[in-house]
Amino acid sequence: MKIKLNINQQIKNFEIEPGDFLLDVLRDAGYMSLRRGCDNTSCGVCTVLLDNRPVPSCSLLALKAQNHQITTVEGIQEEADKLGRYFGDEGADQCGYCNPSMALCVYALKLENKDAKEEDIKKYLVGNLCRCTGYVAQHKAIKRYLGDAS
């Protein structure tokens, strides 16, 4: 079937099977920032924003993403660059497999809650697992990024 998806404010045409998941459709189309981690929405590395809300794309049918605004890290390069510098400054990046999805979630959090505290950050990002960092450096980086942005 043919569908149209609005990705990073560009309308694109896709030929898909009804059962195709958004993650596979987007990776096939070259959106490599989305990654597969767990297959059942429990790790967070496949996150996209749907109308600025984080959604795991591994279990979202591509056709259900029609008529929504999809955002990937390719669409928020400036914000990702900024957040990346805070991560670098705190030593918060290790393997980085979860980092683009984290950038999306932090961006969404910023849109929702201008003065998020550490507990808000933890709760908002709890679905984004990280096996490398122990989380503490990430929280420092995100707090500073949000603080300087507001």
Place this chain on the structure above:
Amino acid sequence: MKVINHKVPSVDGLGIMKGRKAYTDDFAERDSLIVKVLRSPHAFAKILSINAEEAKKLEGIEMVLTHKDFKRIPFTRAGQGYPEPSPHDKFVLDEYVRYVGDEVLAVVGQSDAVCEKALNLIDVEYEVLEPILDFQQAMDNDIIIHPEDDIHEMFNIGFKPKQNIAASYHMHIGDVEKTLNECDYSIEETFYTQAQAHVMLEPHTVNARMDFQERLVIYSATQTPFHVRRIISQALEIPMSKLRVIKPRVGGGFGGKQAIHGEMLVAYVTYKTGKPAKMIYTRKEVFESSYSRHPMKLTMRLGADKDGLLKAIDCHVLSDTGAYGEHALTVYMVAGSKVLPLYNKVDSVRFHGHVVYTNHTPAGAFRGYGAIQGNFALESAIDILCHKMDMDPIEFRQKNMIKENETSPIFKIMGEGTEGTAMMMETCKLEECVSRGKDLIHWDDIYPAKDKGDKIRSVGMAIAMQGSGIPLIDMGSATIKLNDDGFYNLMVGATEIGQGSDTVLTQIAAEVLMTDVDHVIIYSSDTDLTPFDVGAYASSTTFVSGNAVYKAAHALKTTMLQEAARIFDVKVEEVSFDGKTFTAKAKSLSLKDFSNEITYSESQKQLQETSSYVGPKSPPPFMAGFIEIEIDKETGEIDICDYVSVVDCGTTINPMLAKGQVDGAIVQGLGMAMFEDVKYSKNGRMISSDLLNYKIPTRLDINKLTTEFVDSYEESGPFGAKSVGEIGIDTPPAALANAIENALGVRMTELPITPEKIIKKLKEKNNEK
């Protein structure tokens, strides 16, 4: 120093945050054939027949591979140097399946969907065999897990497959029974450690294609690209010169990617068909069909005299390697070699036991392997002994632990799979680690515990050591070249897997060449283009590969000075270089002009140097870990208030990345201490095979980590550095168990320490009264 011991951001952090193509699957060919494995539903079975005719007829199915397609060449997937200290007990595909999830056959097709369809059309007839699922029943059982006669060890590792023994080992110094008999105090306790899953977020991923020179080019998410090339060549009989293994960015490894996973099947498919192929493990396959940590039973006996001197350590270990013997001996030996030397003043010590096969998912390398199991047993036993003697556990450790300029005879006797290497502790700041940690956790205010009504707050601690590479075995190399315009390329075989090695090695080169990290462009882990390195394991990269970079950069600097002397027409001793400009007497020449001149103008040549390093010793990093907890007396639930780590890893090349290594390892260790548990059903099927049933620490589990480094400078390390990748994982289990005893007076001897187990122990204790 301008670059070393400075906060330098990761050289690749920004690009990765911005979602650039970086990981293995990002480089797969668009039209890759998909390789899917049919996995065993039985814990132990013999394949009697396979009917794949219907599957082969499906449009889009390229081939179905069974054990009949492969020549029987036993190998080990462990991903170690050659000859491996692991038994060659695995075939690409075999007529036996030895655990639920083992490979039965592979289908190769044009899409995931057609492969799934094909898998459903294949009939396999099995002779289902009775499995061994309890590792304490494995040795000398009537059931033999590896009955085949064509498997073998590469050298003596105590391999006795007919007894289900993958490896065995015995060492002793002095007469431990006699010493124990003479001790004023002695204790004995048995500890159990569980299987833990790595849960790196990037699943095992591999893809392959033939290039225009008709060579097989493999992209693999591996920690050991050079070993992968060698092992594929041996097992598939493909000439090594026809193989190129490229390791792109790896999304976490923790030892799980030291081993071979889908590489064999994908390499075979592409080599046979000429078509690109790929394989990505599902998360279920990562759990069920890769590796987990070796479960162990450790029986620890300690003896001390009335003055508080530890006199004897006797440690018996039974280790469960699962269906295949990857790392059977090495992990087991590290439970002694990187644990027992902590207390080097004993009169006698013994370490002995076996590693046995079972019909569970194989065990393999996992950060801190052996050390975390051994540390849990020894550091718990030390506290048990202190309680019995009514001695302060910190004072006891301070009296008995290894100190700077001391040694232990164990270093010479025990290595990793072979004999070890004698060494003095030229740096050992354990005393500073212990006293600083004691202050940071406010030990004296809390120890042993503070009753707060419903909850009780307590502290516990443990000390640990690790290694820095495998001495006289692990080799790392680096090539560095000067380009026109005055910047450098650094080519290393060392394997960045997210731990920051590309950044740390760049810093080392930049410091030697007196430049900044932006002028050193690193490229790592490509068997065609980078010099050899064993890969990322055994805490070797900063120390072993870092020393190779240090040597190569110095060699290049020397060559550059000689060339500058020739241009200036002076003696080389008269030339000085500050990283930007060469000067000799009144003459000066910028690096940029110098590099352009030797590239384009006069006596043109490429300046490039390659150096290798093999450690003559493996200087251990040390640490003291302190935990502060609050336990709910009624439910047994534990909140971790703080975890203090004070670490001696020599110079921290990059203090932020070093802290990241320790923080991450502490949290992984806390996961093992508190809840991570690979669980099986009664018939051997893994229950905890997804992230809903296998919990790893989330950001809500972690309140505070306090990580510090003591001043330390290891002469043999690059700019004084030792390793830091594994040491952090060792202390949490023992520190937690010790804190629980300090709070509640019960001794937890089985990991993970869950609230249910605590309550059970409390009830047992109350019933005894």
